[in-house]
Amino acid sequence: MLIDKPLSELEVYMGSVTEPAGFDEFWSATLVAARAKAWPVRCVPVPHPFSHVVIQDIRFAGWDGEPINAWLRYPSDISGPFP
Numbered sequence: 001m002l003i004d005k006p007l008s009e010l011e012v013y014m015g016s017v018t019e020p021a022g023f024d025e026f027w028s029a030t031l032v033a034a035r036a037k038a039w040p041v042r043c044v045p046v047p048h049p050f051s052h053v054v055i056q057d058i059r060f061a062g063w064d065g066e067p068i069n070a071w072l073r074y075p076s077d078i079s080g081p082f083p
Contacts, residue, residue, distance in 0.1 A: 037065030043072070052076055 005013065038061040046055040054076045062068040074082055 034061065037061060046071065
C-alpha cells in the first residue's frame with residue numbers, strides 16, 4: 001500500500017469532506033423508517049459435516065426493509081465474543 005503522508009500526520013488526519021446540512025436529521029429519519037419496517041431476525045442451523053464450526057443461515061432487515069441473507073459461521077469449540 002502506498003501512502004503519501006507520514007504516520008504522524010495520518011494519525012491526526014481529519015479529511016476534507018464536510019458534513020452536509022441536515023445529515024443528523026436524515027439519519028435519524030432513516031433509522032426510524034428502518035426500524036418501522038424491520039422484522040425479526042431469522043436464524044436457521046445449516047446441516048454440514050464439520051464438527052469444529054457452527055453454520056447458520058440468517059436473514060434480517062436491511063435498507064428500506066429489504067432482506068439481507070447471509071451464512072454466519074463461527075467456531076463450535078470456543079466461546080465468543082468473536083470479531
